[in-house]
Amino acid sequence: MRENNCPVNEMVLELNNVLQPGCMKNPRSRRIVEEIRDLARDIAWGSAGPDHIPMLDKLQEELAERISDPEASPLARRIRKTLDERREVFISHVKTRNCATGDCVKLAPAPCQMACPAGIDIPSYVTLIGMGRDAEAIEVIRQDNPFPWVCGLVCTRPCEFMCVRGRIDKPVSIKFLKAFAAERAMSDGRYVNPPREPDKGKKVCVIGAGPGGLSCAYYLSVKGYGVTVIESLPAAGGMLRVGIPRYRLPAEVIDRETAMLEDLGVEFRFNTRFGSDVTFEQLKQDGYAAFFVAIGAHSAYKLGIQGESEYGAIEAVDFLRRVALGEHRRPGGKVVVVGGGNVAIDSARTCLRLGCAEVTLAYRRTHKEMPADEEEVEQAEEEGIHFSFLAIPVEITGEAGRTSGLKCLRAKLEPVGDGQRMRPVPIDGSEYVIEADAVIAAIGQQVDRDCMVGLKDMNWSRRNTIHVNTVSMETSLPGVFAAGDAVTGPATVIEAIGGGKRAAQAIDRYLMGIPQPSMPPVPVRRARVENIEVPAATKMSLKRPEMPVLNIDRRRTTFQQVELGYPENAVREEARRCLRCDICRRCGECVSVCRDMMKLDALQLGYFDFDHPVKTDFRTTRDKCILCGSCANHCPNQAMQIHYTDTECILTLCGTVLNRGKLVFCEGCGKMLGTTAYLDYVRRRIESTGNPKFKQHLCDVCQRKKAADIASDIMLQR
């Protein structure tokens, strides 16, 4: 057995082979093997309980005792070897309902969950939201991300880029569903912390109260560690609080979610700067057994152009920080913001809200290349921000110590290297000046290393970030872990949260003396939620809703939240667009069987292919489908299912009703025969073997009986 294969899946496959007709002939041994196979299958399908593995042990022993059966002993030895050598994998399947290799198809995470840097079980919580079970959805989310409300408002949503629904029309609006559920659960008083594990008697110090630090603090606290968070700012949140403007993320949202950490017992020491107010040595003397460094990247890059030292350029992160902490002074009447990322857009929109008459964003490439979130750019345009594209700043101009403008050169984009990439090249003699009395530089941030000088043996990367093992988040200093922007450079909130969670797991292992893993953890399925039944026509016609926004006058003048959130009915409907990729793995078995074996080609599921998706239409299935059930029988994951009611046969794919038809019953004995379409199909297939004798709907038994009656009548007549 290869190490990178799943032993649970391999055991199921081997036992299935052993149970083929002609093998394992002894009935008693066969029964034991069948029971072992069923238990192993439960484990592979995530439906096992704590008694499954002990029962496997017991049955293996029973099989080993059957010395008289020559087939039993070697198999028992192989099972014993697997259970002994790969036991932890079996335990992991039972506890986490997760298969790291993906071999146990029922347990493999969906693409959206795999894409989430924090590994949130998205299909489960989206389905729960669709059912109106918001508090349960939040419980699922917080097992991987302690800040569902914050992320529901500001996440860059990598999950939506990988959302399989996007191959049909538009991705499910995962981010906003999360925000709705968090707000509703908080409002209902059902947003609660999980029970804390018993106190482990060890203390961990977290340096930095940004999303990475807070996430690490949360998971360590839940595990029973005493956690202290040191923060130089007067409140928790880090870049959430001082980097993201209030019109995108209200402070109350940060306050409410960080208060949940205080409820867990996390201690905060605000206005305490690491390295000056408190040193690493002092903290070690205070008895902290491990450290987590999440200091972020708060130091801005300079423009490095003429006039910058003379007239000055405001650093965007510093500007946003001052505004977030209450300093609501406009930087000037006319402002130019240099940059094309989210920080640049945030700075420009903040200027507008502070009363700046004219705000221009100068970016060296075009609109298409802007790294900022597309929706943010659109909203900035709506609010009246001017954009000057293909503008390369060369000088800040001024008079008598006051800024008067930003001199730029026009640029053109030229391909470099393999021709796929474009870089801006200045056009000679194309100088122009954008009038301004303040210039804000938003061209990026880096880690401020000043506070880290006390940690002399810490390794840094050539990018000026803390060098860590990206699996365990360990730094070069024993017992010191790091994550977030301090490790990745300026990155996203959800990456910091994922890094913080991973570091908490690694710190727990470090303090418990357990070796660190060699591969990044695979996201864990947190629930097995039933499907929501949706007709095919509804599934296709439901559209991703537009986000209602604040009126434009308020947006230009106040810091009120711009995105107002979906109404409840839109949320419930949007959740129903989810394709449940945690159940359907898009293996294509159903399509192949229908097209190649049954020659029907009724399943138009073009979204199955990542690289070459073609048209999908759930509605067309009913035109060709005969409800034979072959697709459901060949589905390895029970995503495709066929149900029978008293009168009807219904085919569903993860809850989407693809077809339904009236059942026909035997006119002789009342046995269910299938649908008319199915019976016609069968009749057509057997036509070549001779004309069917009866026009009535009869089962095989009744047909034989009737044929025999007719034959005996003929005999009697003769």
Added chain:
Amino acid sequence: MNFRRGQRIEVFQRSSEDMWEDYMNEYIGCHGIIVDPDTSVNDPNALVEVSLVGKGTLRLPQDCLKILNEPGS
């Protein structure tokens, strides 16, 4: 910034960067989507966030990535 959000990419080779770790060799040949390009300085050596099919989302150096043709192009 050499990559744009939403572009389809392939991890086509090992990176020469020191941040490339052995376990990342498994990602060579994987396809994915650029989720968060270099939003800071215009640094061709910056790490970009990519979501790889079946593997997860992580930051990789740009020299191991190549852009795939968009579907239909």
